Amino acid sequence: MGLIETFTFKGKNVGPHILLTGRVHGNEPAGEYALKRLKGRLETGDITLKCGQVTIMPCCNPDAAKENKRFIDMNLNRIMSADHIKTHQNANEANLAAEIISRIDECDMSVDFHTFTEHMPPVVICIDDQNETCRALAKSCGIKRIECDSPFLSAPGTQMLLHYARHHNKPAILIESGQHEDQDAVETAWHALLNILITQGVIDGVPHCEDTHEFLIMRSALYRREGEELAFDLMGQDRINHGDPLFKIADGTLIRADIGGLLFMRNANTPIGEEYAYLCDVLDDWP
Numbered sequence: 001m002g003l004i005e006t007f008t009f010k011g012k013n014v015g016p017h018i019l020l021t022g023r024v025h026g027n028e029p030a031g032e033y034a035l036k037r038l039k040g041r042l043e044t045g046d047i048t049l050k051c052g053q054v055t056i057m058p059c060c061n062p063d064a065a066k067e068n069k070r071f072i073d074m075n076l077n078r079i080m081s082a083d084h085i086k087t088h089q090n091a092n093e094a095n096l097a098a099e100i101i102s103r104i105d106e107c108d109m110s111v112d113f114h115t116f117t118e119h120m121p122p123v124v125i126c127i128d129d130q131n132e133t134c135r136a137l138a139k140s141c142g143i144k145r146i147e148c149d150s151p152f153l154s155a156p157g158t159q160m161l162l163h164y165a166r167h168h169n170k171p172a173i174l175i176e177s178g179q180h181e182d183q184d185a186v187e188t189a190w191h192a193l194l195n196i197l198i199t200q201g202v203i204d205g206v207p208h209c210e211d212t213h214e215f216l217i218m219r220s221a222l223y224r225r226e227g228e229e230l231a232f233d234l235m236g237q238d239r240i241n242h243g244d245p246l247f248k249i250a251d252g253t254l255i256r257a258d259i260g261g262l263l264f265m266r267n268a269n270t271p272i273g274e275e276y277a278y279l280c281d282v283l284d285d286w287p
């Protein structure tokens, strides 16, 4: 038996095997709620799986979830590889990561549900952005903003579920459905889930897709550093322009932006050494 509660539903006919994961970060309950709703509806027969298989892991970090914390020892979504698991084998999250990657090995595609610290429009992250199947999966969830691959998505020496999936040729997306505590984030995750299952042909229905998308690419990060103070209203604006003041150092010197962009994943309370936000380019097509 595994550490993560897992539910499997099979359709009568042959079809794709879709892995659905929620609450990889223990303080992000929206995905768990949406996935448990799906599980309930499949059990009662309100929703019928026509074909294929759906594997649901509603709460991937149960100990962190109990405390509503992001993680216990390690960020679970940064150690998704056999090597990282070995390196961090004593961490609470190591065995969880091992279980999740073994489920990825068994599936055809996967969708990982997350939420943001800040209130901002939902985003689907698609790092395998040159792969047509993965592009189609990202577009099918009905979310306007698509975040494409960028080295800023994962610090050196870390690996997300999406990276593991890409290395193993499994189309995979990550949905940031809204703010952690916002009830709308549950509904956004739920509708994305239905759209994906309908588009994959495993349940009946009409998908509600966006006609146009915005494609975001992270170009740089604003790090919190000792001795530097923010020189702009981080949570009060969603863009930085070239030349805008960013930080003030102790002697009063201003550090200005050398590139402009959309502020993404803002967190005013980020720890020293981590990101206040990322700066993104916004494109109207795939990169």
Ligand SMILES: [Zn+2]
Pocket: 024, 025, 028, 114, 115
């Ligand atoms: Zn998350």
